[in-house]
Amino acid sequence: MVLVDTHCHLGSRQFDGDRNEVINRMLSAGVSKALVICCSDHDLDAVKDQRDLVPGFRLACSVHPQDLEDDSSPARIVKLREDVLRNRADAVGETGLDYYSHPHTKQAQKRFFEAQLEMAADLGLPVNIHSRRAAADTLETLKKYPVKGIIHSYSGSYEMAELFIKLGYRISFGASILFKGAKKPAAVIARLPEQSLLLETDAPYQSPVPGRRHEPADILAIYEAVSRIRGVSLDELAAQLEENWESVFQNS
Numbered sequence: 001m002v003l004v005d006t007h008c009h010l011g012s013r014q015f016d017g018d019r020n021e022v023i024n025r026m027l028s029a030g031v032s033k034a035l036v037i038c039c040s041d042h043d044l045d046a047v048k049d050q051r052d053l054v055p056g057f058r059l060a061c062s063v064h065p066q067d068l069e070d071d072s073s074p075a076r077i078v079k080l081r082e083d084v085l086r087n088r089a090d091a092v093g094e095t096g097l098d099y100y101s102h103p104h105t106k107q108a109q110k111r112f113f114e115a116q117l118e119m120a121a122d123l124g125l126p127v128n129i130h131s132r133r134a135a136a137d138t139l140e141t142l143k144k145y146p147v148k149g150i151i152h153s154y155s156g157s158y159e160m161a162e163l164f165i166k167l168g169y170r171i172s173f174g175a176s177i178l179f180k181g182a183k184k185p186a187a188v189i190a191r192l193p194e195q196s197l198l199l200e201t202d203a204p205y206q207s208p209v210p211g212r213r214h215e216p217a218d219i220l221a222i223y224e225a226v227s228r229i230r231g232v233s234l235d236e237l238a239a240q241l242e243e244n245w246e247s248v249f250q251n252s
């Protein structure tokens with residue numbers, strides 16, 4: 001059984017001390033496919049060689065919407081394009097809009113989001129989308145670019161998910177579904193077409209256990225919860241999600 005983590009930050013400083021052990025635990029748990037998100041030189045340097053060691057790893061590079069406070073110059077987009085090409089990145093991301101944590105950089109976020117969607121369209125790459133309190137703007141922006149990809153850490157309504165799906169996006173859920181009283185994402189997961197669903201950890205972030213670092217190996221708990229919610233076996237779910245994952249990268 002192959003488990004896929006469609007969004008993890010393996011290059012994060014939080015893994016600097018034991019990255020190889022984290023990757024070994026991940027592979028032992030069956031998490032042999034993953035989208036490794038790199039939003040800084042540090043993160044990219046830490047993982048760019050891992051992809052050659054683990055064939056199931058795919059690389060995504062971006063300027064993160066929360067990282068525009070100090071520098072929002074166009075030179076960053078030029079550099080990003082070089083990074084994407086030099087490292088043969090498989091996707092652009094995470095990119096998007098975060099009006100929740102960074103409302104003050106809204107205008108820069110919009111510029112960088114559009115520039116990264118344009119880059120993805122130009123290079124024929126899928127995108128990984130970060131959207132917080134910005135669903136309507138995210139949707140309207142995505143409509144303008146002929147790209148497909150993944151909506152990361154989704155927490156919105158079923159109706160909004162349907163609109164993203166219509167544009168060619170798949171919807172990825174994280175550990176928030178493990179929290180007690182997480183009825184809203186569970187209700188969305190229960191209704192979603194099986195081809196549209198993906199799962200992720202966002203490790204080292206979004207740990208379901210306060211104070212504990214999240215790891216890609218922990219995605220098994222998310223798979224188990226979703227297999228209960230949808231009433232399918234773990235094997236069936238894993239096979240479907242692997243197919244969904246592979247199709248994100250087809251024709252790209």
Ligand SMILES: [Zn+2]
Binds near residue numbers: 007009037094202
């Ligand atoms: Zn992330």
